[in-house]
Amino acid sequence: VFLIFKHDKRMFLVGLVAFLLGHLAYVVAFALRGVDGRAVLTALVPLGLVAVGVGRWLWPHAGRLRGPVLAYIAVITAMVAAAIGAVAAGDTVMLLLGATLFYLSDLGVARERFVEKAFVNKLVGQPLYFAGQLLLAWYVAPPLSVG
Numbered sequence: 001v002f003l004i005f006k007h008d009k010r011m012f013l014v015g016l017v018a019f020l021l022g023h024l025a026y027v028v029a030f031a032l033r034g035v036d037g038r039a040v041l042t043a044l045v046p047l048g049l050v051a052v053g054v055g056r057w058l059w060p061h062a063g064r065l066r067g068p069v070l071a072y073i074a075v076i077t078a079m080v081a082a083a084i085g086a087v088a089a090g091d092t093v094m095l096l097l098g099a100t101l102f103y104l105s106d107l108g109v110a111r112e113r114f115v116e117k118a119f120v121n122k123l124v125g126q127p128l129y130f131a132g133q134l135l136l137a138w139y140v141a142p143p144l145s146v147g
Contacts, residue, residue: 012113013068019106020072023079029140030095035085043084044077051077054107061114069110076103091139098135105129 051073062069083099108125112118 009065013065016065016068016072020068020075023072023075023102026079026099026136026140027075027082030079030082030086030091033086033091033095033140034089035082036088037085039088040081040085043081047077047081054110058110058114065114069114072106076106079103094135094139098132098139101128101132101135103132105132 055070055073058069058073059066080096080099080103083096087093087096105125105128108121108128112121112125
């Protein structure tokens with residue numbers, strides 16, 4: 001909801017923090033399900049390189065939001081690494097797919113907000129976001145008992 005206010009930088013920052021907290025919640029959820037710590041650390045090497053590339057791409061465009069944007073990149077990268085750790089510990093690959101789709105959707109948000117406003121950002125970003133959230137919600141939540 002906070003991201004709806006496109007021209008209000010404070011509301012965008014609140015939205016950024018809300019999503020950052022959501023990513024942290026996913027990290028905790030994955031950890032509670034069990035993660036392979038070695039896989040997480042190993043995954044952080046290539047994911048860290050991608051994060052540096054994304055940070056360099058956004059840096060000239062982020063202005064006063066550089067710090068929060070870099071923190072966000074770090075946390076979403078940690079979320080994907082935690083998903084890799086969960087899969088390595090025997091969890092479903094659907095967690096990793098959901099986390100990856102969420103990550104990719106955020107690149108569309110970042111491009112829209114900081115680099116270039118274009119319909120393609122929403123055309124690609126929104127379906128990736130909703131598919132990622134659906135997968136994460138479906139596979140992170142404990143199964144419902146009927147009856």
